[in-house]
Amino acid sequence: MDFGFGIAPSSAVNLDSVDLEKFERLHTAEPDVYKCMACGSCSATCIAGRFSGMSVRKVLHCLQRGKEKEAVSMVKGCMLCGKCSMVCPRGINTRHVILSICRIYGEETK
Amino acid sequence: MKPKENIVVIGGGIAGLEAAGQLLKLGYNPIVIEKQDHLGGHVAEWNRLFPDMTPASEVVKRLIDQSSEANIFLNTEILFINRLKDRYNVMLSNGISIIARILLFTTGFRLFDASKKEEYGYGVYDQVITNRDLEHWFNNGNDKRIDASGMKAVGFVHCVGSRDEKARNPQCSKVCCITAIKQAIEVKQKFPEAMVYCFYMDLRMFGKKYEDFYISAQRDYGIRFIRGRVSEVSENIDGKVIVKAEDTLAGKPVKVTLDLLVLMSGIVCNPDSAKITGMIELPLDTDGFLKSRDNVADITASPKEGVFYAGSCTGPKTVPETLAEARSAALEIHSYLKEK
Numbered sequence: 001m002d003f004g005f006g007i008a009p010s011s012a013v014n015l016d017s018v019d020l021e022k023f024e025r026l027h028t029a030e031p032d033v034y035k036c037m038a039c040g041s042c043s044a045t046c047i048a049g050r051f052s053g054m055s056v057r058k059v060l061h062c063l064q065r066g067k068e069k070e071a072v073s074m075v076k077g078c079m080l081c082g083k084c085s086m087v088c089p090r091g092i093n094t095r096h097v098i099l100s101i102c103r104i105y106g107e108e109t110k
Numbered sequence: 111m112k113p114k115e116n117i118v119v120i121g122g123g124i125a126g127l128e129a130a131g132q133l134l135k136l137g138y139n140p141i142v143i144e145k146q147d148h149l150g151g152h153v154a155e156w157n158r159l160f161p162d163m164t165p166a167s168e169v170v171k172r173l174i175d176q177s178s179e180a181n182i183f184l185n186t187e188i189l190f191i192n193r194l195k196d197r198y199n200v201m202l203s204n205g206i207s208i209i210a211r212i213l214l215f216t217t218g219f220r221l222f223d224a225s226k227k228e229e230y231g232y233g234v235y236d237q238v239i240t241n242r243d244l245e246h247w248f249n250n251g252n253d254k255r256i257d258a259s260g261m262k263a264v265g266f267v268h269c270v271g272s273r274d275e276k277a278r279n280p281q282c283s284k285v286c287c288i289t290a291i292k293q294a295i296e297v298k299q300k301f302p303e304a305m306v307y308c309f310y311m312d313l314r315m316f317g318k319k320y321e322d323f324y325i326s327a328q329r330d331y332g333i334r335f336i337r338g339r340v341s342e343v344s345e346n347i348d349g350k351v352i353v354k355a356e357d358t359l360a361g362k363p364v365k366v367t368l369d370l371l372v373l374m375s376g377i378v379c380n381p382d383s384a385k386i387t388g389m390i391e392l393p394l395d396t397d398g399f400l401k402s403r404d405n406v407a408d409i410t411a412s413p414k415e416g417v418f419y420a421g422s423c424t425g426p427k428t429v430p431e432t433l434a435e436a437r438s439a440a441l442e443i444h445s446y447l448k449e450k
Contacts, residue, residue: 037311037312039311039339039358040338040341040355040357041338041356042356043356043363044339044340044354044363044364045342046363049363050363055356055361058361087229087341087342088276089269089274089275089276089339090275091275091276
């Protein structure tokens with residue numbers, strides 16, 4: 001029977017059910033991903049961010065919380081200009097990280 | 111009567127002065143070598159100290175008074191040190207050489223050169239100053255870059271040259287968080303109409319009453335804390351600076367126009383101490399500061415016989431920590447010589 005409404009899936013992060021297999025592969029390819037301290041320099045300097053919602057800091061965070069779809073849709077806004085890698089205080093090669101994310105997480109969204 | 115034992119204290123900042131005062135009381139002859147023309151180091155250039163707004167000049171004056179009987183050489187550098195059998199020969203730039211069994215390094219730190227972070231515009235825009243410039247202005251009210259008449263918005267940037275691998279200083283400088291809060295409160299006291307912003311990554315309120323200070327900055331002074339590292343600073347046609355950051359708590363880019371921007375320059379090891387330690391092959395720790403024999407149990411001892419450390423030559427420290435360490439080093443030296 002259809003009552004015309006449904007229950008939205010929970011938006012809570014359930015760490016018990018997060019599958020980090022891909023993130024571990026990303027970490028193997030890009031050991032610096034754990035160095036991010038979420039300072040926001042990358043997003044503040046991003047030329048695409050304010051139009052497309054792209055934020056390297058948020059992408060890395062979402063991936064670690066199992067929100068892969070959200071992360072992948074953000075990455076699509078990236079123009080690979082590399083400005084974020086210029087400002088990162090931890091020296092993360094963000095541009096390279098983004099390419100690796102595309103490679104590892106992009107497999108099934110092709 | 112046996113002559114008093116010489117102890118060479120390298121650096122006339124607060125650590126050197128406190129140690130000299132204690133060594134005098136213990137019956138030694140401390141010889142303080144200071145490169146600059148005044149004693150008190152960085153603290154002598156500061157205005158007031160957190161958390162009780164103690165005037166820095168009072169602290170320095172007390173230290174100078176209690177060490178007044180020590181031999182003090184100002185405007186003096188160390189040309190070389192060589193190891194004799196069981197003592198050191200220290201040659202000074204004023205032509206004097208000293209033979210001593212004990213060397214105490216109180217060589218302190220240097221503030222990070224903010225102009226190296228080009229994107230913050232220090233030395234490029236007149237509205238951008240450092241924490242030290244602001245203290246100088248508190249002290250003498252004389253800085254052409256600060257226009258007191260139309261102060262509407264002031265920003266503080268935390269972690270300038272700290273926690274920054276690009277600047278080759280991945281360490282936390284430890285005292286800038288609380289210094290920024292102190293200076294933000296002082297700026298707000300001088301310009302009650304102005305909006306004051308602090309751009310921080312993490313606030314590290316580790317010391318006595320620091321958290322109270324932080325709460326007071328928020329509640330009593332209305333200072334706005336924005337979690338995000340400033341990515342770039344530019345100037346507009348009205349001669350104000352525009353600061354861009356990400357408000358990471360909102361997840362949105364943030365932009366604000368300011369009349370004055372204060373950069374909290376971090377603490378790096380004094381390059382002069384690296385030069386002197388090179389003369390007697392003292393090792394540096396992985397953080398770039400002098401390496402203690404043990405970072406938990408033996409912070410004031412070096413791995414070398416007769417060489418001791420006190421204060422921020424082994425890492426960023428607050429004033430009370432530095433003074434406590436100087437006293438501890440004096441006592442350590444005393445026990446060392448008693449056992450000999």
